[in-house]
Amino acid sequence: MTAATTAETTTLSGSAPAYTESVDASVIAEIRELRGPILVLGASGFVGANLFRMLASDRSDVHGTAGRLPAWRLVDAPANRIHEVDLLLEGDLLRLLDTIQPQTIFNCVAYGAYSFERDPRRIYETNFLLTERILRALGDRRISAYVHAGSSSEYGLNSAGPEESAPVEPNSDYSVSKLGSANLIAFHGRVKSVPCVNLRLYSVYGPLEDSSRLIPAVVRHGLDGSYPPLVGPQTSRDFVYVTDVCSAFIKAALRMSPSLRGVSINIGTGRKTTIDELSQAAGAFFRIESQPVFGSMESRAWDVTEWYANPGLADRLLGWSPRVELVEGLARTARWFDSLLDKNAYERSSKKYGLDTRYSVSAVIACYRDGPAIPHMYRRLTQTFRELLIDYEIIFVNDCSPDDAEEVIRGISHDDPRVVGVSHSRNFGSQAAFVSGMRLSTKNSVVLLDGDMQDPPELIADFVKQWREGYDVVYGRRVKREATVFMQFAYKAFYRVFDFFSYVRIPHDAGDFSLMDQRVVAAILRFPERDLFLRGVRAFAGFKQTGVDYIRPERMFGRTTNSLLKNFDWAKKGILSFSNTPLNFLTFAGVALSTLSALLMSVQIVLKVLYPHLAPQGITTVLLVTMLFGSLTILSIALVGEYLGKVFEEVKRRPLFIRRTLIRNGAIIAATQDASRGD
DSSP: OOGGGOOOOOOOTTOOOOOOOOOOHHHHHHHHHSOSSEEEETTTSHHHHHHHHHHHTTOSSEEEEESSSSOGGGTTSOGGGEEEOOTTSHHHHHHHHHHHOOSEEEEOOOOSOSTTOOOHHHHHIIIIIHHHHHHHHHTTSOOSEEEEEEEGGGGBTOOBSOOTTSOOBOOSHHHHHHHHHHHHHHHHHHTSOOOEEEEEEOEEESTTOOTTSHHHHHHHHHHTTOOOOBOOTTOEEOEEEHHHHHHHHHHHHHTOOTTTTTOEEEESOSOOEEHHHHHHHHHHHHTOOSOOOBTOSOOOTTOOSOOBOOTHHHHHHHOOOOOOOHHHHHHHHHHHHHHOSOHHHHHHTSGGGSSEEEEEEEEEEEESSOGGGHHHHHHHHHHHHHHHTEEEEEEEEEOSOSSSHHHHHHHHHHHOTTEEEEEESSOOOHHHHHHHHHHHOOSSEEEEEETTSOSOGGGHHHHHHHHHTTOSEEEEEEEEESSOHHHHHHHHHHHHHHHHHOSSOOOTTEEEEEEEEHHHHHHHHTOOOSSOOHHHHHHHHOSSEEEEEEEEOOOSSSOOSOOHHHHHHHHHHHHHHHOOHHHHHHHHHHHHHHHHHHHHHHHHHHHHHHOGGGSOOSHHHHHHHHHHHHHHHHHHHHHHHHHHHHHHHHHHTOOSOOEEEEEETTEEEEOOHHHHSOO
């Protein structure tokens, strides 16, 4: 689920929004004049849902989009008129436009207006890049009108009744992104003649609004005879009722003309309503006897004290002016809220309970000869993350695979901006591939998976569950694997021998498949060693760890790239990286054999002097002793050589990997020198 589609997905059990306000006859007449088909992008959001429902009340050619279904604001909408689509996927967007062939488009998609929507990348992807893609797509199509839901946040610090031509002073990522969209609309409208207009919406309120917002809180508490937490009393807002805003969208589409193309228009009442005045109006309407407590609620970082509209241009160009007064708007919102059968479900429907950005995951997949498996891995990972409702990204590391892995990754990333790819200049091995992906990761945890589908993506749900319970590392524990009896025995024997030799406790049957909190990832990436053995480094790093049992299946496609010799190398790498036991063994053997030699020498002398006939005779004894000590010497040199070899590799300080290309949004670009170093 992407930034453009993080609309609320909770179904209000038993309380579908069947409440529908009557639509003024003049508005119905205008709705009938719109050129169809009509498409409402972001119809599962607050403004989009109200607009969709108003249009659909009198038209059968109105279509809306939702990021996920069911969407609680649309549960009573005809299924064939709501399209579940990820708008940030350019392919999905183009297919939607080709299917519906809309003449009138209303774009109500936005991200970042809520205090808990803080991801800058998603803010710009949703508010700016999506707008650019839509306008570019519309340049090749003959449409009647494109009406964009802008924001009064575009003015930033200059927010006290500015005219549309006033200087702007953006003061947040959201402000910058929405202003960028306004400039895109100005460019495409005036230069490329796209029939588009930007409506700068002020504080819209009314039925279906997110439960975390101010007016729903005022209504809920007011019906209970109390006030919600409030900001400072002199903080002002321009509260405009949602049906008036929907009317502005319709008028803007109807009055589209060359003079309106690319224009930004303020949509607000023009009345500065302080929080003190709002509390007085709510107190009188709901007959609240207690006194409000101001300053008990923290403002958003970009909020300013004076924030209200100058709607003169809307009147001149659109013939629009607001009709619903604040008290009447509160009354209508209260009637809607009172009609809900399950008010607790409405509370839980808030966006802040939607996509979980705290427990976000970067999936890093090491790929070598895994081209056919990559689409399956992508599909299963995406399905898992969507079911978990968490923020995520997928990083495929093509470790110079001889198949078409790079092209497969490029195709997937073209359709899904959450997918990133990297190709290495040669095959550096899975450990280097994992580290390469970990350095690119941006989320709050990393999950490592082999690209051959032997690590089931569905197990990530159990990993995340344990992570939420406080564990920093959650590893997959292979209780059984689909392999020959000999290999099953060999694998189990390795982990137990490795654990026995290691000076840190190594979990049995735990491979690289694991989830690691960003703190653990940061600690591992600070390790200076080049010849990494990640499952050992992971254990060495410490933190709170636990395992999740699973059965490891066979490789989905092709033949395994592992062999008995490679597995022996893995065992040697692990033992030499995390154990001094072989050297200790040589020390012990040297001391023991030296002691034994001295003892035998003494016995030989005694026997030779006192009992000559009992002393050992012949060359056999000499040969056996020589072979024993010679073999031990060769073994000692070999073991010391292995350790020296690792030291030699480390002191050369060669990069762990070299990146050849990066893959984003369907483009393959050369990796920068800094990114290639692997530092």
